[in-house]
Amino acid sequence: MTAGRGIAHSERSPPDERSGGAELDGIQTWLALPRAKEEVDPAFEHVPAGDLPLVEGNGVCARIIMGEWHRASSPVTCHSPTIYAAIELAPGAALVIDHQADERALYLLDGDATLDGRPLVPQHLALLAPAHLPLLSTAGGARLMLCGGAPLDGERHVWWNFVSSSRERINEAKRAWRAGEFALPPDDDHEFIPLPEVPLTVSYP
Numbered sequence: 292m293t294a295g296r297g298i299a300h301s302e303r304s305p306p307d308e309r310s311g312g313a314e315l316d317g318i319q320t321w322l323a324l325p326r327a328k329e330e331v332d333p334a335f336e337h338v339p340a341g342d343l344p345l346v347e348g349n350g351v352c353a354r355i356i357m358g359e360w361h362r363a364s365s366p367v368t369c370h371s372p373t374i375y376a377a378i379e380l381a382p383g384a385a386l387v388i389d390h391q392a393d394e395r396a397l398y399l400l401d402g403d404a405t406l407d408g409r410p411l412v413p414q415h416l417a418l419l420a421p422a423h424l425p426l427l428s429t430a431g432g433a434r435l436m437l438c439g440g441a442p443l444d445g446e447r448h449v450w451w452n453f454v455s456s457s458r459e460r461i462n463e464a465k466r467a468w469r470a471g472e473f474a475l476p477p478d479d480d481h482e483f484i485p486l487p488e489v490p491l492t493v494s495y496p
Contacts, residue, residue: 397437
């Protein structure tokens with residue numbers, strides 16, 4: 292989903308899953324748009340998992356969600372150079388993180404993993420030094436996310452669900468949300484979340 296100049300969305304689980312006590316295991320990732328594209332038209336695209344390329348071999352399976360790696364390219368739209376990949380390591384497997392993105396990080400979802408022999412902490416982000424090609428390895432198996440890309444072209448401000456390089460633009464979005472000027476999802480427009488006085492999410496006003 293590309294928010295651009297502003298989009299409202301709804302996230303729902305089907306009633307049969309809710310009644311059975313659904314469980315969700317996933318990661319939600321926000322990527323800041325380059326300044327030149329912050330006001331593009333909002334958009335949504337769905338890319339089935341089967342259309343995302345796999346890089347496999349020697350106990351390693353990497354699904355390329357965004358960007359390119361090892362000559363595999365994802366069809367997901369990128370507005371700036373990006374790498375986003377889900378990595379699964381079988382017990383005893385190892386992988387050199389050789390992607391050349393300017394900024395890179397690894398997030399250990401579960402299992403055990405080391406980076407150049409140093410243990411990674413589950414559910415923590417490990418930043419990789421620029422141009423360094425570390426060895427990722429596991430004893431018992433692991434699932435990780437590799438994320439990175441080009442550096443931001445300036446600072447960003449975050450308030451609730453609004454992100455912009457301009458504080459004034461965020462204040463305008465707050466006004467528009469209060470006034471009901473955002474179009475709600477056409478098939479799920481019966482609920483409205485009021486703008487909080489104090490956002491529960493991280494805030495950089």
